[in-house]
Amino acid sequence: MKTLGIVFSNLHDKDVGELTAVRSMASVPFGGRYRLIDFALSNMVNSGITKVGIITKTNYQSLMDHVGNGKHWDLSRKNGGLIMLPPYGAGDSSLYQSRMGAIKNIMPFIRHSDEEYVVMSDCDNVCNIDLAAIVQAHIDNHADITIVTRKKQLVNKKPRTIVETDETGRVIKVINSDKETGNRIVFANIFVMNRKFLLNLLENSNDLHYNSFSHDVLVRGAKEYRVFSYMIEGYFANIDSLSNYYKHSLELLNKTIRDELFYRDGANIYTKVRDSAPCKIMSSGTVSNSLVADGCVIEGEVRNSILFRGVKIAKGAKITNSIVFQDVVIGRNSSLNCVIADKLVNILDGRTLSGHETHPYFIAKNAVI
Numbered sequence: 089m090k091t092l093g094i095v096f097s098n099l100h101d102k103d104v105g106e107l108t109a110v111r112s113m114a115s116v117p118f119g120g121r122y123r124l125i126d127f128a129l130s131n132m133v134n135s136g137i138t139k140v141g142i143i144t145k146t147n148y149q150s151l152m153d154h155v156g157n158g159k160h161w162d163l164s165r166k167n168g169g170l171i172m173l174p175p176y177g178a179g180d181s182s183l184y185q186s187r188m189g190a191i192k193n194i195m196p197f198i199r200h201s202d203e204e205y206v207v208m209s210d211c212d213n214v215c216n217i218d219l220a221a222i223v224q225a226h227i228d229n230h231a232d233i234t235i236v237t238r239k240k241q242l243v244n245k246k247p248r249t250i251v252e253t254d255e256t257g258r259v260i261k262v263i264n265s266d267k268e269t270g271n272r273i274v275f276a277n278i279f280v281m282n283r284k285f286l287l288n289l290l291e292n293s294n295d296l297h298y299n300s301f302s303h304d305v306l307v308r309g310a311k312e313y314r315v316f317s318y319m320i321e322g323y324f325a326n327i328d329s330l331s332n333y334y335k336h337s338l339e340l341l342n343k344t345i346r347d348e349l350f351y352r353d354g355a356n357i358y359t360k361v362r363d364s365a366p367c368k369i370m371s372s373g374t375v376s377n378s379l380v381a382d383g384c385v386i387e388g389e390v391r392n393s394i395l396f397r398g399v400k401i402a403k404g405a406k407i408t409n410s411i412v413f414q415d416v417v418i419g420r421n422s423s424l425n426c427v428i429a430d431k432l433v434n435i436l437d438g439r440t441l442s443g444h445e446t447h448p449y450f451i452a453k454n455a456v457i
Contacts, residue, residue: 089204089205089220089223089224089227090202090203090204090205091135091136091137091203091204091205091206091207091219091223092137092139092140092141092198092201092203092205092206092207092283093132093137093139093140093141093206093207093208093209094140094141094142094143094191094194094198094206094207094208094209095114095125095128095129095132095140095141095142095143095208095209095210095211096143096187096190096208096209096210096211097112097113097114097115097125097142097143097144097145097148097151097211098112098113098114098143098144098145098146098147098148099113099187099190099210099211099212100113100210100211100212100327100328101113101146101147103212103327103328103329104116104327104328104329104330104333106330106428106450106452107330107333107430108147109452109453110147110150110430110453111147111150111151112144112145112146112147112148112150112151112211113210113211113212113327114128114142114148114151114211115148115150115151115154116211116327116333117396117413117414117431118214118327118333118337119337119340119379119394120340120379120380120381120394120395120396121359121381121382121396121397122357122359123151123154123359123360124211124212124214124327125142125151125154125155125211126357126358126359127211127213127214127215127216127357128209128210128211128213129155129158129161129163129170129358130161130216130355130356130357130358131209131215131216131217131218131219132207132209132219133161133162133163133358134216134218134219134355134356135207135218135219135220135223136220137207137219138162138163138165138168138169139167139168139169139171139201139203140158140163140169140170140171141171141172141173141194141197142155142170142171142172142173143173143190143191143193143194144172144173144174144175145175145190148172148174152172154360155170155172155360156360157169157170158170160358160359160360160361161358171197173193173194173197175193186299186300186301187300187301187302188293188298188299188300188301188304188305189299191208191286191290191301192290192293195287195290195291198283198286198287198290199287201283203283204282204283205223205226205227205280205281205282205283206280206281206282206283206286207219207222207223207278207279207280208278208279208280208281209277209278210277210278212277212326212327212328213276213277213278213324213325213326213327214323214324214325214326214327214336214349215276215320215322215323215324215325215349216322216323216348216349216350216352216355216357217236217278217320217322218355219278219280222234222236222278222280222318223280225316225318226280226316226318229256229257229258229314229316230314231280231314231315231316232281232282232285232313232314232315233279233280233281233285233305233306233309233313233314233315233316234279234280234281234315234316234317234318235251235259235275235276235278235279235306235315235316235317235318236275236276236277236278236279236317236318236320237251237273237274237275237276237317237318237319237320238273238274238276238319238320238321238324239271239272239273239274239319240271240272240273240274241270241271242268242269242270242271242272242274243269245266246266246328246329247264247265247266248264248265248266248268248272248274248275249262249263249264249274249275249302249306250262250263250264250265250268250272250273250274250275251273251274251275251317252273253273253316253317256316257316257317257318257319258314258315258316258317259306259310259315259316259317260310260311261310262275262302262306262307262310262315263307264302264303264307273317273319275302275306276320276324276326277326289305322348322352323345323348323349325339330428330448330450331446331447331448333428334411334426334428334445334448335445337394337411338392338394338409338411340379340394341377341378341379341392341394362382362397364381364382364383364397364398365382365383366382366383367380367381367382367383367384367385367386368384368385368386369386370385370386370387370403372387372388372403373386373387373388373389373390373401373403374389374390375389375390375391376390376391376392377391377392378390378391378392378393378394378395379393379394379395380395380399381395381396381397381398381399381414382397383397383398383399384397384398384399384400384401385399385400385401386399386401387401387402387403387404387405388401388402388403388404388405388406388407388418389405389406389407389408390407390408391406391407391408391409392408392409393407393408393409393410393411393412394410394411394412395407395412396412396413396414396416396431397414397415398414398415399412399413399414399415399416399417399418400416400417400418401418402417402418402419402420402421402422402437403420404420404421404422405418405419405420405421405422405423405424406422406423406424407424408424408425408426409425409426409445410424410425410426410427410428410429410448411427411428411429411448412424412427412429413428413429413430413431413433413453414431414432415431415432416429416431416432416433416434416435417433417434417435418435419434419435419436419437419438419439420437420438421437421438422435422436422437422438422439422440422441423439423440423441423442424441424442425441425442425443426442426443426444426445426448426449427441427442427443427448427449427450427451428448428449428450428451429451430450430451430452430453430454430455431453431454432453432454433451433452433453433454433455433456433457434455434456434457435451435457436456436457439457441457
């Protein structure tokens with residue numbers, strides 16, 4: 089089955105504004121050496137999708153640097169491969185504000201593709217799933233739209249797209265609400281559509297008054313179109329706040345979760361490979377229950393933390409329950425607890441910084457503390 093992949097790189101930037109001030113959601117670092125887009129790209133490549141378009145909007149320089157020509161995901165190809173889709177449209181048009189607007193901006197790309205099906209994924213999901221099985225279910229059900237769903241325990245804080253299905257898995261009702269609580273079936277921001285059906289939907293969206301995919305296509309179209317739910321199980325993390333980013337990052341210290349996410353049935357998660365020196369732990373340094381990337385130099389103490397590439401921790405420094413991004417320097421006798429330090433932060437000697445598990449202390453890129 090010929091399938092086109094589309095990745096939305098910017099849709100959820102506002103959810104983690106601290107991390108996306110200088111980058112897109114897609115290029116937010118995760119797990120010591122990965123970026124969030126690695127999961128969407130790897131899921132597609134592992135499922136046999138060899139043509140993937142990445143819709144960008146703003147702050148996508150670091151994303152372009154990370155994905156390059158796609159060779160690290162085997163997407164450097166003469167036919168298909170990885171295609172960056174910067175914002176474009178009519179001269180008087182503004183940047184898109186919704187998923188529907190983002191897809192309408194790339195209509196020429198979709199129109200000139202010849203794949204029969206389209207898989208679309210956001211970058212706020214951390215998961216390792218078989219998209220080929222979802223596409224096959226879409227075909228078997230003769231569906232117009234298949235949405236990936238999961239069960240989630242809700243609290244009435246954030247708006248969610250909640251799905252109700254019949255015994256065959258066909259969606260009979262969709263609601264968008266921030267009032268629902270309890271164990272519900274929610275849209276996981278991954279979906280499959282027939283390419284021709286998608287084009288027809290986009291071309292007639294103005295006449296149909298479709299401005300939002302979830303509010304209009306799903307909510308209004310649940311009874312009109314053949315919409316099916318594909319329920320996924322296993323590890324799934326939704327990065328919709330800084331506290332959730334912190335929580336799900338530190339979950340990787342659990343080997344069971346780590347293995348399920350990165351090595352599911354031989355389906356690995358791929359990322360940009362860099363040739364760096366191995367991590368160096370000096371005689372005064374100790375590391376316990378942590379993920380440490382290459383190029384780090386540790387003279388202090390690291391516990392229950394994640395260190396990205398090139399972090400330098402001086403003698404006497406203590407890092408606990410923290411996430412330290414690339415090339416951060418932490419001075420002598422400094423103490424960090426429940427901290428997220430963005431790239432190139434310089435923490436001077438003798439500093440004490442602490443947050444809480446539900447409200448980590450964030451340090452912006454290039455800051456000197």
